[in-house]
Amino acid sequence: METETQDITITDIRKLLDEVTDPEIPVISIHDLGVLRDVRKERDTFVITITPTYSGCPAMDMITLHIHGKLRAHHIPHFRVETQLAPAWTTDWMTDEGKRKLKEFGIAPPMGSKGGEDLINRHPPCPFCNSENTELVSAFGSTACKALFRCRDCAEPFDYFKCH
């Protein structure tokens, strides 16, 4: 059974897309991540625009796949997913809600705004005990978007979502 397109609004689509999350960080939606750039309607087709985080991030293909899965499961008849490169994604687009969820999940959210080459020379507070006494273990982490830190107070290692 297909739903008639004229009954579906952009808000409905956005609501469904709020349930599409980053495959590596399942607590944060593509909207919170800043990957979802636009949802518009061309005649009876919904056009969903997403932007990649890092050039080689394998999550992008998964995200596209999940969008298709989600919309098909809800009988959205006509839609397409477009990838847009410019303007380039930045963690500045991450929502406050997204940053809060990251911290809850145990990942230190990006600090401040993007800028220059000193991306790793910042000391994010520990997401577990909030101590600012932390140190960089590795500039590269488990995914392209993260670096590995360690808390000097509670001794927990943690991921830091790099400011990018």
Next chain:
Amino acid sequence: MHGDNTTDYLLFLADSSLIMGQRLSEWTGHGPMLEQDIAITNISLDTIGQARYFYQLAAKRQNEKTGKTEITEDSLAYLRDAHQYRNLLLTELPNGDWGQTILKIYLYANWQKLIYGKLIYASDKDIAAIADKALKEVQYHTSWSSDWVRRLGDGTSESHERMEKALEYLWPYTGEMFMETDYERRQYERDKDFSLDTIRKEWTEEVYHILQEATLTLPQADTFMHKGGKKGVHTEYLGYILAEMQFLQRAYPGCEW
């Protein structure tokens, strides 16, 4: 509008990034420490991702010109032979030891940083978009690798010695970055303030600064420089890289995971 006038230029950028990434991927599982293994693998992933965007654009433009759909990012990467590859010779050189790999990343990433830093203003908006995306990634590579160049160069006598050897080996392959080919000139002529000569000066200044901090011997300005990669004349190494990388598509055409 662009037709395939930009094909060679796009392939030059794509091939350089792909071969760089393919080479670095050889370190996966072999890094001296887990963190450094992950770092190299991440850098490899970034450069292969950048290569994909350039290939996709090259394929799109060639197909638009012919009205066909036979060219894809995969056919460009997997079905061209060594003489059709336009990558910088530097990228195909063996990894050598950890120090040599680090220095190679630094020399290459610093070049990428300056080229992309200019391309983001290019009148060719598609190329500008890819450069904009890639710039922040290669800035990170530059920053990370320059830390290591300093650390190893100004480290133990063993690490210093190895970095000196690496520099001596790699340096004669850096000149090619700034020897302008016809297809680069065509590309850069569209944007008045784009000068490869200026980029060369900036690159040399930045690299010398880091080498100095790393207490390494500064290379002579009149060092003999190898060339050819940009025009498809490669070292014997590229053939071996392609043999491994392209094997699956050559043996089982169209095979998918």
